[in-house]
Amino acid sequence: MKKLLLLLLTTLTINLSFGQKTESILALNSGLFSFQGYSAEKTSQINLASNGTTGYTNNPFGAKNGLSYGVSYQIQRISRGNFIVGIGVGYENLRSKTTITGVNGYDKTGTFQDAASGQTYLSNNQLNAFPYVGYRVGIRQVSVDLTGGLDVGYLLSSKESGKATGINGTTYTTSLDRTGIKTDIRPRGQISVFYRRVGAYTSYSYGLSNYKSGWVGGRNECNSSVIRFGVLYKIKGK
Template sequence: MKKLTLTLSLFFLLTNVFAQKIELSVQTSAALLHFAGTSTTSQTIINTGATPYTNNPYGKEAGLGYSLGLQAQYIAKGGFIAGVQTGFDRLRSKVDITGVTPQYYLDYNFNYAPFPAKGETYLTTQDINLSPYLGYRFIIKRVKLDLMPGLDLGFNLSLYDRGSAKTTGDQTTYKTNYREPNAPTDVRLKLSLAAMYNRFGVTASYAHGVTNYESNIIGDNSYQAHSELFRFGVSYRIN
């Protein structure tokens, strides 16, 4: 009992000592995701069948997603910052569909070009995000400007290839809703900026992925696809 009382007393003492220097915030952001690397593309086709899928879902075009999160950061003397952000990401990249290969072509190995089609596929990923960082705070009049380089870790919950395209000939619509297996944890290098006035702020960040989404292709290092992510949002400091 004495140990419990001592532990609780120490906890509350430390909380009171550091509370004035720890900032807690809630954040929401619009997110733009696209892929870069030798395996990425702006245009591809849909392969149909029992499980239709996009031939190459790693699109160079950005799709619109969102992020929701919490931030806790410690402000040390001199303006140095140590903090962490965590939350939920729903991100999308985009690739244009220019053709469709029907299943019977694949079954009989006919050497025909795909049917011309128009549409798009969105590679949709849902992640739990963790972003530790160190940084520095600049104060410009009444505005607090935080510069925060760090890491961005996306622990994948699901990764889906969702697309739709209509053939230009008979106007048939083909759709995909294929779950990509073995989605990796996406490790990204991140640079964030935040400008705070009173309790309200605006945020912006860029994260460059170092994880290769095509690493499952064995024996050929030329297959490369990594994420690039921009976020723009608002925040509210709750303490």
């Protein structure tokens, strides 16, 4: 994987030096983020650490999509034959979601279980690099960029935030640091459409890194899945 990333970056450097046209692009994006794999779940429960209403989610790695957001800057080179090589860098908050169906806790009579409804989000704050190659199809003032490459995400933090209400009206919450792996590598495909300087894009990437790597007990397999959509503006280039 490191060799492939190095090859993409080397190709980018060569094309930036000898290519035909350079474009600088600002991107604002939203998206849907979730976890896939054996250990990702759509529902879970809150476990209370002690007497009280705060605790932790039994499995915060939600298989449901959470709304995410980010901003990035990219620079790309368009060759004479309409081939593209570029790189994007930016910040993202990728959030997964799991539905809370119950609470396990303690009271004066001992342990108890409470049916509850709510959700837990796992927010993954990261810096992201996206080296890519592709091809441009142009029709007058409209152009379509078909690109593919690798997301290289450096995780700054992963934080669980949950809230659920029991059948008796009690509110239960969670707030816990879940930072584990530091790097997530995701193959990514993207389609961008431009009209003059303004454009829009959608992309999909699937992570190769296991977010539950190093966990003990059971089968621990949990990978990221990201659907992005956003708007683009060419700061330089037409």
